[in-house]
Amino acid sequence: MTFKKAFAAAMVVATASVGASFAQAGDKLRIATEGAWAPFNFIDASGKPRGFDVDIANALCEKMQAECTIVTQDWDGLIPGLKVKKFDAIVASMSITEDRLKQVDFTDPYYTGGLRYVAAKGSKFDTSRAALKGKVIGAQRATVAGQYLEDNLDGVVDIKLYDNNDAVYLDLKAGRLDGALSDELPTYEWLKSDTAKGFEYKGPAFAKDDKIGIAVRKGDELRQRMNKALQEILADGTYDVINAQYFPFSIY
Amino acid sequence: MIELQGFGDQLLAGTLVTIELALASLLVGLVLGIAGASAKLSDNRIARSIANAYTTCIRGIPELLTVLIIYFGATTVLMAVASQFGYDEYIEISPFAAGVTALGLTFGAYATEVFRGAIQAIPGGQREAGQALGMGRMQIFLRLIMPQMWRLALPGLGNLFLVLLKDTALVSVIGLEDIMRKANVAVGFTKEPFLFYLLAAFIYLSLTIVTMVLVHYLEKRANRGLERGI
Amino acid sequence: MDYSVIAQYFPKLLEGVGTTVELVLVSGLIGTLLAIPLGIARHEKNIWIRALPYAYIFFFRGTPLLVQIFLVYYGMAQFEAVRESALWPYLREPYWCAIIAFSLNTAAYSAEILRGALDSIPKGEVEAAQVLGMRKPLIYRRIKLPRAFAVMLPAYGNEIILMLKGSALASTITLLDLTGMARTIIARTYTPIEIFLSAGVIYLLLSVVIIWVFRIVEKRLNPQQSVKIA
Structure with missing residues (x-):
């Protein structure tokens, strides 16, 4: 039985490759x-x-x-x-x-932690809801920042969600984003780096009971x-x- | 000179992971491909429909989704199966195993068609000749069909392996430290996307060239008898 | 499996389908237009005409689509010159970056398919046209291209399906295509298996539709073939 044998062989290899190690907690x-x-x-x-x-x-x-x-x-x-x-x-x-x-x-x-906006130094970026209208704002997908935008500013700003925060910074620097919303502390670290020259916090930190x-x-x-x-x-x-x-x- | 900021070694390590992943998936995929082709050509209707469902699903679903579904889903399925047999401990599937499974399944689905075409291209008379010599089915498959099948399937398999090599980049999403993930980490750290993604591209290109040379050599070897004969 | 999650978020997934279909159609169209001159150049005997398209095709077929997307999206944006160019209004949009990457990618694959089809046209047909006094452009327009299009149709259909699957990578550059939508939903519900499987089924249906459309076109374009077989 060609098929049965081949199939059996496939199962053996497939199981072996899965490498099911039975870990004990x-x-x-x-x-x-x-x-x-x-x-x-x-x-x-x-x-x-x-x-x-x-x-x-x-x-x-x-x-x-x-x-x-x-x-x-x-x-x-x-x-x-x-x-x-x-x-x-x-x-x-x-x-x-x-x-x-x-x-x-x-x-x-x-x-x-808390949330805080970041945008280009000197850019007109007011963090009130009315002033944010139509702006392109980036944040990381599945984060508090991303969900804050989705819950509070959906339809007001153009929300771009990224797989990680580094990608948000890249696009902020590339000029694709008018601003980004992220946690205050990681942004604090980024703002100290060379690549962040020309960017600054905008508005105060909020949602500080994070x-x-x-x-x-x-x-x-x-x-x-x-x-x-x-x-x-x-x-x-x-x-x-x-x-x-x-x-x-x-x-x- | 290009400044890699210390990430050169990391990319090299990633290249090794990519190669390992591609070879392991190739092995799983080849077995699945032969099994699939045998099933599709068998007289058994159930085997045929299982094989058809397998190739249709895999070829219609994005590889990225296959990788994600296997990564998150396979543990649940395996544990459900295991608990049927009274085993309730946790079964772990590493990102590497998940990647190999997903990529092997993908390769296997496409390889099924390649092997099927190759087996069908072998004249039926040879099988009959084998039977006349008193060879069994397995013997016919191993000694008559297999050697010729390889020769006919090689170009197709070579192309599939090139596709597989590129698909390995997708496993970076489940945390495997391959070329792509190393490049992503380097970009996150240095904020130099162009440099590191281009470098990644050239590593993949080099792997492609090596593969092409190897496949060419294998094809020549597989065809050596044929050239002499004609 | 939590079916209520699927029911609740299915409409959202369908929103993503629109983007996916649009991406495939637009880049398929642009890719085909690019593939025609590339394929012809590859088919020509003059090495100078062949060399550049060869390098282009080699790069795009030898590197992962994911790398290509990242190079276009993150890599290009790194340069001041790009950001100040007239193209920036397009290049700053993830949508157009995806279209550019997908078009360039599928153009490379389609060009190779076209070349294969052009190479397969019997010499006699071309010679007959030459005897009739037809010039090269006319021979391409009247004889070679129409013949090649009919020959390459099945392979081209496969390429479109591969592009549909590749389009899932648009989700990595913030686009909310079917996969992007799925990932955003999972970010809320944490039910990867349910949502990814639903997305997989939708992709499967989309590829069935593509296969079906190509079958109809094939019947129309190659009626003589179906008659011959029948």
Whole structure:
């Protein structure tokens, strides 16, 4: 039976290639981050994920005495990936929102952010709803900034949604966007760089009660362990040391 | 001199991942292609319709979607199947495995048609001759059909491999560290899109050239008996 | 599977279909117009006429479409000269960048298909036309191109389907085509399997429609062939 044999062979190879490793959930944790959200998480020239989120994740793992691997995953695949157990936690500067809480659980916040517009220096860019009318505004897809635009300014501004924040900056610089909406702190980092010459914050930061947490699967006891570890690094000063490496002010 | 800001090594590492991915997918795809062609040419109606559904679906759905569906969906499906057998632990599918599965499925669907055409191009008389010599079905397939099928299928398979090579760029969306993702990371870091995407383009071009040379060599080898005979 | 999500967001997905169809039609048209001179140049014997189109086709067939889109969209925009040129009002729009990348890409593939078809025309037909005193342009217009179009139709149909699938990459440069819409919906609902599968089914239906249209055109263009077979 030519077909049956060939088919059987195909199944063997296909199964082998899937490499179904039957992982046991123990003290080995896989933590996902995005890698395109400097200075919180980014990939350096040696290909390693680095940044505030990565340092916090490693500090927590040390307290929990867990062996952690940090993996990177495109932003819009993070929550779907967590749900299908591609990884155990997301430490990627993710805001705690009601929409997300329907999908995943969050730890206590580990820092607080806010939204802020950025546009070319000297450009007429007023952040009131009326003044924004007709402007082309960029933001990252599936972020608080992107959804703020969709929820509040749909039909008022021309919304462009990007796969990552680096792409937003590229298009801001290329002049395709009149302005961008993003989290205040990553923009703070970008504005310090050479490529950001000629750009500045526009208007004050808003939505400042933006609590950033670590996402875990619903009902996972990892949440309690992480909360406990978070309290520990806050108490023993580890957090402050990490904070100081990235920002001259406290972001907690 | 071009300033790569330290990302040269990264691109090289990405190139290796791309090559590994392409070769692994080729292997899976070839097996699926032969199985698919056998199914399409078999007398079994169920086998034929499964093979038809497979090639129709894969050839009509964008590769990007296939990759995403496999990445997010395969775990759920596998775990559902496993739990039927009483296994409830988590089954992990790495981005690499998901990429190989998706690209292998795609290659296999197109290769099915190539193999089918090749098998059909072999005169029926040869099969009868084999039967007259008392060869079994498997023997006929392995000793008569297969060697000739390769020769006839090679040009088509070569083209498919070139397509596969380019499709590997799509797996960057599920986090595999291939050429494309390394280029994306470099662009994010340096804000030099033109340089790094052009560099990526030239790496893919070089891989294409290498493949073309190899396929040309293989074709020559496969045809060597033929040239002498005529 | 959560079917209510599919029902709720299906109209949104259909909005994306419009963009997808538009992208395929517009770039298919531009691509074909570009492919005709390119294919003819590749068919000609003069090496100087052949060389440049060859390089063009080689580049676009040897690199991933994703790289090409990024080069056009992010790469070009990096240059001051491009941003100050008269073309910038077009190049700044993701829509036109997608059209440019898709058109250039499909032109390269279609040109090769056209060349193959032109090469396959029997010499005798061309010689007959020469004997009748027809000049080259007239031979192309009256004999070679009409014959080639009929021959290349099935292959060209496949190319259009490949472009439909390639158009999914428009979502990577902010366009809300079918895939872009799917990804934006998933950003809210976190149900990748349901939404991507629905999008996949829609793509499948679109490619069935394309196959169907090409079958009708083929019957009209090659009636003599269907008669011969019958």
